[in-house]
Amino acid sequence: xPEKSRERILRRISSALGxxxxxxxxxxxxxxxxxxxxxxxxxxxxxxxxxxxxxxxxPKGDRDALxxxxxxxxxxxxxxxxxxxxxxxxxxxxxxxxxxxGDAGLPVLEPYxxxxxxxxxxLFSMDAGITATMGGIADTGALILWPxxxxxxxxxxxxxxxxxxxxxxRIYESFSEAMEKCVWADGMPTNAxxxxxxxxxxxxxxxxxxxxxGPKELVVLILT
Amino acid sequence: MxxxxxxxxxxxxxxxxxxxxxxxxxxxxxxxxxxxxxxFSDAAAFEALRAQGNAIRxxxxxxxxxxxxxxxxxxxxxxxxxxxAETTDEANRIVLGILRDHHAxxxxxxxxxxxxxxxxxxxxxxxxxxxxxxxLGEFIIQLDGETPSHIIVPAIHKxxxxxxxxxxxxxxxxxxxxxxxxxxxxxxxxxxxxxxxGEVGLSGVNMAVAETGTxxxxxxxxxxxxxxxxxxxxxxxxxxxKVVEKLSxxxxxxxxxxGSATGQLITTYVNMIxxxxxxxxxxxxxxxxxxxxxxxxxxxxxxxxLRQTLQCIRCGTCLNHCPVYTRIGGHAYGFIYPGPIxxxxxxxxxGLDKAxxxxxxxxxxxACEEVCPVKIPIPDLIRRLRNESYDPNGSxxxxxxxxxxxxxxxxxxxxxxxRHRGLNALVTKMAPVLSPILPRLGPLExxxxxxxxxxxxxxxxxxxxxxxGIKDA
Ligand code: SF4
Numbered sequence: 001x002p003e004k005s006r007e008r009i010l011r012r013i014s015s016a017l018g019x020x021x022x023x024x025x026x027x028x029x030x031x032x033x034x035x036x037x038x039x040x041x042x043x044x045x046x047x048x049x050x051x052x053x054x055x056x057x058x059p060k061g062d063r064d065a066l067x068x069x070x071x072x073x074x075x076x077x078x079x080x081x082x083x084x085x086x087x088x089x090x091x092x093x094x095x096x097x098x099x100x101x102g103d104a105g106l107p108v109l110e111p112y113x114x115x116x117x118x119x120x121x122x123l124f125s126m127d128a129g130i131t132a133t134m135g136g137i138a139d140t141g142a143l144i145l146w147p148x149x150x151x152x153x154x155x156x157x158x159x160x161x162x163x164x165x166x167x168x169x170r171i172y173e174s175f176s177e178a179m180e181k182c183v184w185a186d187g188m189p190t191n192a193x194x195x196x197x198x199x200x201x202x203x204x205x206x207x208x209x210x211x212x213x214g215p216k217e218l219v220v221l222i223l224t
Numbered sequence: 225m226x227x228x229x230x231x232x233x234x235x236x237x238x239x240x241x242x243x244x245x246x247x248x249x250x251x252x253x254x255x256x257x258x259x260x261x262x263x264f265s266d267a268a269a270f271e272a273l274r275a276q277g278n279a280i281r282x283x284x285x286x287x288x289x290x291x292x293x294x295x296x297x298x299x300x301x302x303x304x305x306x307x308x309a310e311t312t313d314e315a316n317r318i319v320l321g322i323l324r325d326h327h328a329x330x331x332x333x334x335x336x337x338x339x340x341x342x343x344x345x346x347x348x349x350x351x352x353x354x355x356x357x358x359x360l361g362e363f364i365i366q367l368d369g370e371t372p373s374h375i376i377v378p379a380i381h382k383x384x385x386x387x388x389x390x391x392x393x394x395x396x397x398x399x400x401x402x403x404x405x406x407x408x409x410x411x412x413x414x415x416x417x418x419x420x421x422g423e424v425g426l427s428g429v430n431m432a433v434a435e436t437g438t439x440x441x442x443x444x445x446x447x448x449x450x451x452x453x454x455x456x457x458x459x460x461x462x463x464x465x466k467v468v469e470k471l472s473x474x475x476x477x478x479x480x481x482x483g484s485a486t487g488q489l490i491t492t493y494v495n496m497i498x499x500x501x502x503x504x505x506x507x508x509x510x511x512x513x514x515x516x517x518x519x520x521x522x523x524x525x526x527x528x529x530l531r532q533t534l535q536c537i538r539c540g541t542c543l544n545h546c547p548v549y550t551r552i553g554g555h556a557y558g559f560i561y562p563g564p565i566x567x568x569x570x571x572x573x574x575g576l577d578k579a580x581x582x583x584x585x586x587x588x589x590x591a592c593e594e595v596c597p598v599k600i601p602i603p604d605l606i607r608r609l610r611n612e613s614y615d616p617n618g619s620x621x622x623x624x625x626x627x628x629x630x631x632x633x634x635x636x637x638x639x640x641x642x643r644h645r646g647l648n649a650l651v652t653k654m655a656p657v658l659s660p661i662l663p664r665l666g667p668l669e670x671x672x673x674x675x676x677x678x679x680x681x682x683x684x685x686x687x688x689x690x691x692x693g694i695k696d697a
Pocket of ligand 1: 484535536537538539540541542543564565592595596597598599600
């Protein structure tokens with residue numbers, strides 16, 4: 001049954017178009033002056049803050065200001081109880097190592113280490129989830145996420161707070177540049193995501209309200 | 225709302241008489257147009273982007289057969305299933321078949337205009353499946369048993385008092401509250417449970433990339449991600465024109481879409497799905513089904529001018545800028561797609577004999593064309609469809625439905641008079657004598673109710689010119 005419809009549809013659209021087709025060429029986008037590393041960080045921060053994300057720029061090299069220290073302050077201030085993390089990833093392992101010191105008041109770390117079918121109940125009760133990112137996009141203000149077997153898709157969606165860690169060297173000027181430089185067309189993951197802020201809606205009288213289905217807060221740590 | 229009961233005039237009268245509706249709409253549309261304007265404040269940049277968007281969409285349509293085959297091939301390579309549906313009924317049955325294969329009784333739905341076009345919820349209800357809208361706006365109107373009145377903001381016609389009443393009456397144990405934050409919290413709580421329990425999730429598709437077999441879904445709430453990630457099965461429905469050639473086509477179209485639709489640089493989530501869960505992945509659906517729907521689109525493609533209708537990326541901005549839509553709202557149009565895009569799309573899908581009245585709801589002010597991010601010449605297409613309504617030799621289904629014997633006779637007579645000098649002279653002489661009684665005849669009587677009756681001059685232009693001593697040919 002589907003074969004027949006498929007063939008009929010394809011035949012109809014082919015004959016609708018005929019053979020003589022002049023394909024228009026796609027004009028090049030307007031060129032903008034390139035941004036410096038600092039400008040990209042600044043632009044990303046401004047844009048994402050405007051969309052109600054909480055952005056922290058933290059030096060990554062300085063032993064006195066390890067980003068995990070900043071993370072601890074943030075999660076304690078927010079009073080988070082449990083935090084989902086991804087063991088076996090650089091971010092997950094750094095968090096686990098920092099937590100090993102055993103400071104008081106830190107949220108309990110929960111690994112997402114089982115298929116969703118058996119993990120659903122725990123997943124839906126999490127306060128927070130922390131993930132890495134593949135990069136950032138300065139001109140629109142967005143993070144790029146490529147979930148995989150270690151860092152599943154729902155970590156950035158189901159918990160009430162999503163904390164994302166971004167390496168400042170991986171901020172691109174635009175979505176197009178990110179796609180091109182990382183050669184996305186050669187192999188897409190099962191799910192790639194751009195995330196620009198906490199979940200929101202304006203469906204009631206166009207009043208912006210946050211956290212309607214996804215996270216109520218998005219915290220971004222940009223490591224410089 | 226069925227086509228047979230469709231009475232556009234009555235709908236318009238009703239909508240115009242509804243003061244609450246008009247005030248809800250005028251507030252909302254003013255705010256949406258202002259936000260869009262702020263995003264596209266650089267005119268040169270906007271024009272460059274539109275030129276890109278227009279070329280990308282035109283290229284895609286001209287290569288549609290090849291792109292669809294490539295999309296299908298890539299999606300299958302990526303582990304998805306691809307289905308083709310000629311009609312909405314066929315698409316509905318494919319959805320039902322998938323649900324039955326999984327013994328599923330519940331569907332959680334993201335926002336999708338194609339599923340509205342299919343009347344999917346009604347179809348599934350008739351077959352014992354609960355289909356739940358999870359986009360907040362769609363959830364609200366589903367509770368009220370209504371259809372969307374806008375393609376981007378489905379519940380735009382309601383104010384918070386109306387929504388507060390709906391929640392209080394329709395969701396058990398819900399107190400009456402007008403606080404928007406609280407209304408959101410109620411929806412969150414109600415729907416979280418449903419995502420958790422969802423057996424199959426359904427979504428639309430904003431664009432599908434042939435090059436990589438990727439489905440792009442754009443949203444702010446996260447309900448779309450929930451529907452496409454939590455349940456073990458994901459069904460995506462899309463009009464077959466939504467395919468684009470390359471991944472690099474996505475960023476410019478995305479910018480045009482989000483900027484036009486909601487005045488955003490980007491939405492909260494851009495969800496790019498290229499396959500079901502791999503064996504070692506912990507979440508994501510185990511099966512993804514893509515349904516490609518024709519429903520008249522292949523026919524629209526065959527006319528070079530009307531084909532431009534299919535460039536549409538469903539941003540909804542033509543609605544916001546339309547002086548007719550902003551006064552009568554979406555429901556008055558009586559079909560799924562309202563406003564300027566509905567005026568050109570609906571009659572071509574449903575036939576002019578059924579929906580030919582809709583293209584009359586335009587002032588041809590050109591606002592829709594000026595804002596359309598992919599440069600669809602909507603007013604030209606409206607004019608074309610109006611002409612087709614009278615043209616017995618037209619190509620759109622139902623063409624010529626407005627042609628009446630009296631009108632045909634009048635035009636014949638007019639042509640005759642203009643071809644013969646003598647007749648022409650006679651009619652020109654008679655016109656000022658006869659014209660005072662004309663408005664009391666037939667359709668002219670209605671016409672003059674709102675307009676000043678034309679008066680024919682005693683002398684023709686030719687006579688006056690001659691009197692001035694100018695040589696007349
Ligand atoms: S016709 Fe143009 S403005 Fe209207 S919805 Fe489609 S793309 Fe948007």
